[in-house]
Amino acid sequence: MAMAEAANGEQTIPDGMSLPEEIARREDRIKAIAAAKTRIEQRAKERHQQEQAEYEAKVSKQKEKAEQSGNPPQ
Numbered sequence: 001m002a003m004a005e006a007a008n009g010e011q012t013i014p015d016g017m018s019l020p021e022e023i024a025r026r027e028d029r030i031k032a033i034a035a036a037k038t039r040i041e042q043r044a045k046e047r048h049q050q051e052q053a054e055y056e057a058k059v060s061k062q063k064e065k066a067e068q069s070g071n072p073p074q
Contacts, residue, residue, distance in 0.1 A: 066072055
């Protein structure tokens, strides 16, 4: 109990730290992280769309080749 009371009585803010500045810094970091996350998600979406288009073109080409040769696609 004595240790808990001693811990509660100590100053919890380190010397030289300004709470408003620290809060502003952390909010800026949260905004930067959110923006980076949005950019990463957008790039992933674009990459997926490109890969999907390439896959569909490949499948279409295989079907066309199968129709011309009369053999089913493998």
